[in-house]
Amino acid sequence: MIDRLSGISVFVTVVEAGSFALAANRLHLSRSAVGKTIARLEQRLGVRLFHRTTRSLNLTDDGVLFYERCLRALVEIRTAEALLENGKQQVSGRLRVSMPVLFGRLCIAPVLTTLAREHPGLELDLSFSDRVVNVVEEGFDLAIRNGPLPDSTGLVARRLGDNRMTLCAAPDYLARCGLPSNVEELVQHDAISYRRTGVIRSWLIPQADGTVREVIPKTRLLMDDLQAIADAAVAGFGIAWLPCWLIRESLLKGELRRVLSEIPGINFEMHAIWPQTPHLPLKVRLAVDALVSQLPSRMVF
Structure with a gap:
């Protein structure tokens, strides 16, 4: 030929x-x-x-x-x-993106919809799911992942920022039950815990020597939805361990206060991943650049 x-x-x-x-x-x-x-x-x-x-x-x-x-x-x-x-000069066509449900709705979707408003030729196909999708087989242009990435051939990754976790509680709960002054006192408090795939997730607290301590709190409420846990924390049911991006507005409004704020929160890396190609499509590059630029301000307090 x-x-x-x-x-x-x-x-x-x-x-x-x-x-x-x-x-x-x-x-x-x-x-x-x-x-x-x-x-x-x-x-x-x-x-x-x-x-x-x-x-x-x-x-x-x-x-x-x-x-x-x-x-x-x-x-x-x-x-x-x-x-x-x-x-290559004008963004056009459909961009398929997979993202975690809650993080995607609160942090990723606003950035991408703003990008679409700036580029009328760009079409968005956003999939909200907490399962780990197969980017290539399922035809996604881009996927957002939280935590360490497994070794994957044929994929490219770019770090978007850190998912910082923090302990928090409502002011009225702390007024009733007191503010913990150290990690040991946490077990004396009511906790709102997160359960996923049948496992109750421990609270991970960084130590001065660089190690991470696992704290298993006295659970009063057990839920498998982070937004429900945040709502329960605002309602004063106890202390919760939550990502800063989720409770940022509640912290700014004073509905929640950080607990043991002098201890730095543990971070989980956030990445964008996409299929490896000889030439990165402009729509993918602009989407990743927008996320790298705008996500950090949405993820910290």
């Missing part, structure tokens, strides 16, 4: 140049190479394309017919190339 396209390109150039010599000059080939290419093309097609004399070079009837069709094909190819080149 490559040889056929090469022969067609040489043929069209010869017609437009009006001679083998001028065509050879335009193609940076020898005159002999051009002549052999046309000869092979005629042999393959089984027709003569040119009337040749020492002074002139004219198309045969078959040559005219073939030239018209070849010209149409080359115009289509050049149009396709122009569209692709234009697509």
Whole structure:
């Protein structure tokens, strides 16, 4: 197929140049190479394309017919190339993104919808799910992952920021039950705990020596939804261990207060991942750049 396209390109150039010599000059080939290419093309097609004399070079009837069709094909190819080149400068087409439900709704979707507003040709197809999708097999352009990434061939990852966890409680709960002054006192308090896949998640507290201490609180409420845990914390049911991006507004409004705020919260890395390709589509690059730029301010307090 490559040889056929090469022969067609040489043929069209010869017609437009009006001679083998001028065509050879335009193609940076020898005159002999051009002549052999046309000869092979005629042999393959089984027709003569040119009337040749020492002074002139004219198309045969078959040559005219073939030239018209070849010209149409080359115009289509050049149009396709122009569209692709234009697509590198203007964002267009559908962008399929997979993201965790709550984090996606509160943090990712607002950034991407703003991007879509800035680029009218961009279409968004957002999938909210806490399961780990197969990006390639399920046809996603982009996926957002929380925590360490497994080794994955054929995928590219870029860090978006840190998902910082913090202990918090409502002011009225702390007024009733007191503010813990150290990690040991946490077990004396009511806790609102998170359960996922049947396992109650421990609270992870960084230590001064660089290790991480697991605290299993005295659970009063057990839930498998982070938003419900945050709502219960605001309602004064106890202490919760939650991501800063989820409770940021509640902290700003004074509905929640950080507990043991002098202890730095543990961080989980957030990444964007996408299928590895020779040329990264502009829509993916702009989406990732927007997330890298805007997410950090949404994820910390």
